[in-house]
Amino acid sequence: MTYIFDILIIGGGHAGVEAALIARKMGRHVGLVSLDHTKTGRMSCNPAVGGMGKTHIAREVDALGGYIAEATDLAGIQFRVLNRKKGPAVQATRAQTDKDLYEKIIQKKLKEEDVVMIDDEIINFKKEKKEIKSALSKNNEYFAKSYVLTTGTFLNGSILIGHEKNEGGRINERKSSGLESFFKALELKTGRLKTGTPPRLNKKSVDFSSLEEQPGDNEKLFMSYLCGKNKHPKQTSCYITYTNQKTHKIIKNNIKKSAMYSGLISGVGPRYCPSIEDKIMRFKDKEQHQIFVEPEGLQANTIYPNGISTSLPKEIQEEYIRSIKGFEKADITQFGYAVEYDYIDPRNLDKTLRIKKLKNLFLAGQINGTTGYEEAAGQGIVAGINASLLLDNEQWIPKRQDSYLGVLVDDLTRFGVSEPYRMFTSRAEHRLLLRQDNADERMIKYAKKFNTLDPLREEIYSKKQTEKNKARHILEKTKANVGGRKITGTDLCKRNDFSLKDISKITQLKGESFKQTYFDIRYSGYIKKQQRELEKIKNLEEFKLGLIFDYKEVIGLSGELQEKLNHHKPKDLQEVTNIEGITPAAISVLTIHLKKIDAIKAKH
Amino acid sequence: MVRKQDSIYALATPEGVSAISVIRVTGLSISEKFFNFLGIERKKPGVFLRKITLGDFSEKCLILYFKAPRSYTGEDVIEIQSHGNMVIVSEIFDVLENFGFREAQAGEFTKRGFLNNKFTIDEAESVAVNVSASSVEELRMLEDFRLGKVGHFFSNVTKKIEGLLVTIESQLDFSDEGAVGSISKNNIKKEIAVLKGDLDNFLRKYSPFQSEMMKKKVVLVGQPNVGKSSLFNSLVGGKVALVSNTPGTTRDVVRKNLFLKGVEITLEDTAGIRTGQVSEIEKMGMGLTNESYETSDLCLEVFEPEQKIKKKFKDSVLIINKSDLLKVHTKKNALYVSAKTGAGIEELRKLIYKYIKPDPKLSLVTERVYKAVVKANNSIESVRGDDIFEITAQQLRDALLELRYVYGNFSNEKILDRVFSKFCIGK
Numbered sequence A: 001m002t003y004i005f006d007i008l009i010i011g012g013g014h015a016g017v018e019a020a021l022i023a024r025k026m027g028r029h030v031g032l033v034s035l036d037h038t039k040t041g042r043m044s045c046n047p048a049v050g051g052m053g054k055t056h057i058a059r060e061v062d063a064l065g066g067y068i069a070e071a072t073d074l075a076g077i078q079f080r081v082l083n084r085k086k087g088p089a090v091q092a093t094r095a096q097t098d099k100d101l102y103e104k105i106i107q108k109k110l111k112e113e114d115v116v117m118i119d120d121e122i123i124n125f126k127k128e129k130k131e132i133k134s135a136l137s138k139n140n141e142y143f144a145k146s147y148v149l150t151t152g153t154f155l156n157g158s159i160l161i162g163h164e165k166n167e168g169g170r171i172n173e174r175k176s177s178g179l180e181s182f183f184k185a186l187e188l189k190t191g192r193l194k195t196g197t198p199p200r201l202n203k204k205s206v207d208f209s210s211l212e213e214q215p216g217d218n219e220k221l222f223m224s225y226l227c228g229k230n231k232h233p234k235q236t237s238c239y240i241t242y243t244n245q246k247t248h249k250i251i252k253n254n255i256k257k258s259a260m261y262s263g264l265i266s267g268v269g270p271r272y273c274p275s276i277e278d279k280i281m282r283f284k285d286k287e288q289h290q291i292f293v294e295p296e297g298l299q300a301n302t303i304y305p306n307g308i309s310t311s312l313p314k315e316i317q318e319e320y321i322r323s324i325k326g327f328e329k330a331d332i333t334q335f336g337y338a339v340e341y342d343y344i345d346p347r348n349l350d351k352t353l354r355i356k357k358l359k360n361l362f363l364a365g366q367i368n369g370t371t372g373y374e375e376a377a378g379q380g381i382v383a384g385i386n387a388s389l390l391l392d393n394e395q396w397i398p399k400r401q402d403s404y405l406g407v408l409v410d411d412l413t414r415f416g417v418s419e420p421y422r423m424f425t426s427r428a429e430h431r432l433l434l435r436q437d438n439a440d441e442r443m444i445k446y447a448k449k450f451n452t453l454d455p456l457r458e459e460i461y462s463k464k465q466t467e468k469n470k471a472r473h474i475l476e477k478t479k480a481n482v483g484g485r486k487i488t489g490t491d492l493c494k495r496n497d498f499s500l501k502d503i504s505k506i507t508q509l510k511g512e513s514f515k516q517t518y519f520d521i522r523y524s525g526y527i528k529k530q531q532r533e534l535e536k537i538k539n540l541e542e543f544k545l546g547l548i549f550d551y552k553e554v555i556g557l558s559g560e561l562q563e564k565l566n567h568h569k570p571k572d573l574q575e576v577t578n579i580e581g582i583t584p585a586a587i588s589v590l591t592i593h594l595k596k597i598d599a600i601k602a603k604h
Numbered sequence B: 001m002v003r004k005q006d007s008i009y010a011l012a013t014p015e016g017v018s019a020i021s022v023i024r025v026t027g028l029s030i031s032e033k034f035f036n037f038l039g040i041e042r043k044k045p046g047v048f049l050r051k052i053t054l055g056d057f058s059e060k061c062l063i064l065y066f067k068a069p070r071s072y073t074g075e076d077v078i079e080i081q082s083h084g085n086m087v088i089v090s091e092i093f094d095v096l097e098n099f100g101f102r103e104a105q106a107g108e109f110t111k112r113g114f115l116n117n118k119f120t121i122d123e124a125e126s127v128a129v130n131v132s133a134s135s136v137e138e139l140r141m142l143e144d145f146r147l148g149k150v151g152h153f154f155s156n157v158t159k160k161i162e163g164l165l166v167t168i169e170s171q172l173d174f175s176d177e178g179a180v181g182s183i184s185k186n187n188i189k190k191e192i193a194v195l196k197g198d199l200d201n202f203l204r205k206y207s208p209f210q211s212e213m214m215k216k217k218v219v220l221v222g223q224p225n226v227g228k229s230s231l232f233n234s235l236v237g238g239k240v241a242l243v244s245n246t247p248g249t250t251r252d253v254v255r256k257n258l259f260l261k262g263v264e265i266t267l268e269d270t271a272g273i274r275t276g277q278v279s280e281i282e283k284m285g286m287g288l289t290n291e292s293y294e295t296s297d298l299c300l301e302v303f304e305p306e307q308k309i310k311k312k313f314k315d316s317v318l319i320i321n322k323s324d325l326l327k328v329h330t331k332k333n334a335l336y337v338s339a340k341t342g343a344g345i346e347e348l349r350k351l352i353y354k355y356i357k358p359d360p361k362l363s364l365v366t367e368r369v370y371k372a373v374v375k376a377n378n379s380i381e382s383v384r385g386d387d388i389f390e391i392t393a394q395q396l397r398d399a400l401l402e403l404r405y406v407y408g409n410f411s412n413e414k415i416l417d418r419v420f421s422k423f424c425i426g427k
Helices: A014-025 A054-064 A068-075 A099-112 A179-186 A245-253 A276-282 A314-321 A373-390 A404-415 A436-450 A455-477 A489-494 A500-507 A512-541 A559-568 A573-577 A584-603 B032-038 B086-098 B108-115 B121-132 B136-141 B149-173 B185-205 B228-236 B280-294 B345-356 B367-381 B389-407 B412-422
Strands: A002-004 A007-010 A030-034 A076-082 A092-097 A116-119 A124-128 A131-136 A141-143 A146-149 A158-161 A164-167 A190-197 A200-202 A212-214 A238-242 A290-295 A302-306 A332-334 A337-344 A361-363 A479-482 A485-488 B008-011 B018-027 B046-054 B057-066 B076-084 B206-209 B216-222 B254-260 B263-269 B298-303 B317-320 B334-336 B363-366
Touching (some): A007 A014, A014 A146, A014 A373, A054 A068, A054 A092, A054 A404, A068 A092, A068 A099, A124 A179, A361 A373, A373 A436, A436 A455, A455 A489, A455 A500, A455 A512, A479 A489, A489 A512, B008 B108, B018 B086, B032 B046, B046 B086, B057 B086, B149 B367, B206 B367, B216 B228, B216 B280, B216 B345, B228 B345, B263 B345, B298 B345
Parallel strands (some): A007 A030, A007 A146, A146 A361, B216 B263, B317 B334
Antiparallel strands (some): A076 A092, A124 A131, A158 A337, A200 A302, A200 A332, A212 A238, B008 B018, B018 B076, B057 B076
């Protein structure tokens, strides 16, 4: 059968969903092909959305008109604010979600928005020169103007438990095949990564009475800017337990049986999410490791013990699980496993996430070497927007200085990855500027441009701006007597000896919009300094490197740097400073070389 | 990593006639034929006396061979010491060109050494400074810089800042992990204080080096015909300034550089100052004298015995010339000298040195390095440590950014690396 769409999305994970929904919002006719549409939007890892850096992305996606934050609000069964005692630039709302509910909500939304869902497996693309003409499955052909591929860990995926190795991208699911040879023929650089999950436990077999309870924050919290529009289901608690010496002994004694340590796995796993084997072997002096006991849902019979992912054999998993407090009689409903998969080196992509070698194929999500639902959703929306814009011969590159989406895309396409890439706030140079509370302010101009701004979001936004302007006005008008001098409320916000509470008392201002105004002012000095830094950087941007075709001709650069520069082909000196291993000496060598070129040009 | 590139040569000693000339070559692919030509072996570094054939004649040379990577550039380095005769030197150059060597650009040997990790950027910079340093005194002052002590300081300071950032960042990005412990405001404050102390000490100890700053200017002034030009010639040791009995012989300012105990000074002889009927050209000369005086570090006001001794220039030092005409030296605050007999000239040199000798405690770094520290210090200064921590982190990052110009790039990735190796992060 033949299908014709504007945009074809391949893969129904968090990247594919976001790409499909935003393309619909932009008025495109969208098809979504996945192996099994009932698994669309599945949370195959822990049932939670948000975290430092991750929430920031989710909020930007939301402000652009994406859906991850709304779905989280609708499926969230516990909400907390991380770093509540610190400043807003490093605060993040995190939600535990009901896994089943989450995917139902996503699937419902896709249906409502008329995304055409098809169960099929794409095995090849037909292309003419640099343009994809159609996507092919065994029986069908799909024509579209642009394509977004989001096949996650399904590329050459294998599942490992102890000495068992099975092909597949997720447990009990087929692996997608055929596309490997397509990528091979394109001669794209690929790499191999690894990730893992813990065993899931039967809720009824866990003794919660002996565990530490961790309730949600006692406050209505929302992931989306739409706040109360999306009602939370019933809220619940998480629990905390710990590994112990006995657990560690069991694991140490059986370490050779782990797929990670038997040499079965060659892919690189994330350092910030090590398996329990790694934690015990690498941090030998730690007597215990924390485990977050997270419910997979309100009705669900399973819990997700976060912090003990593993690739040990089944019987060892059973043994170490039962050595843990509260899990003494726990039954494993699904064993932990490691997934090893191929990813496409994202340096093959431009900053719209399009494969440089092709005109109309975009990649998003784990296939680009990232991890996390939010990172996937973020790429999904960038790829979806660009796939749509491509039809009008336009593009959008999110910038490092105005969003975490920009940091994400820039990091990926410029540096590639050496482990599954996860966002952290420390990756952003402009952290004080990129806050979860002002993602709407940073993104609104783009949402307007793409026509993806809901009337409700716009209404909420302008209401907030009116309140903030009022707060700013009152702060400017307020004069406080400090040590015999009259000081404006605005200046009080900049001082260390006056807290938010003090100023609230003086000005009678309160609420979220006052708090945001306060921090806008509080951070403003530093933000200005950063902006000056940015301007300085612009100077380096003015040194265009387009005339250097081969860096081997630049005398004075080491061979290693010549190769790196030939690989990166930086546009200007600013991009050079971001390449790892670049020394100040190399920059000056390049500057001199550029001057030489200029001199030669002037002669002719 | 030692990289491969072409072989280069340069004359290491000044051009012109001298006792010996040193020609250096460096490269990683110096041909076997060249080793054979010199009569040495690639495998055996050392010092050799060899007769080498240059066109129609031969020359006995001392050959020093440093094998890679144990050499100045990190490549194979050969020094050829010949007689200091430019004919011989240019013959050797011809030979080198024939063997495929190319003449080095200025600073290329040092650059190669730097690129091959033989020294850090500040050491490399110090070499450049060494070459431009114009006196023994300057070299002494730049010693810390030359010996890499300054580089050591930077690596220490950046390590400290990075360490602090690791502590703070781990708290910001991973506070929900349980593994990172809690932040201690007191510790942060303490460490910030130590950092401030380090940077303050640096700024107190070092001054920025500008190659012109060390040169001192000494000017000779006085009425016409008191013998300023004769004194000038005695001090510089040669007939530089024109001398005659006609008053007003010197019109232009005559300059000569000389070294006094390793300090370079510019000595200036000026037109005599007098009142009454003077020609236009002499007037212009006197104008120049005043300019010269204004910009000098030391003014020597010269008189002759018959004159009424009354200072015309503020802060000048009194010098009475033609002391050979006198039996007794009555003026206590003046130095009696005789350009004619040389009496008192040595004392005059000592007197000049006394006035212009540099502060013995002064240590120098390049201006670029100094400015970077000033800026980093400004960032650290504003850290309160009891502030919202993301602001502290921002200020520490700013400080590292300032220092990147002297100590290489800092990257977010580097901080994350350290967080991951220090803490067991991960749910």
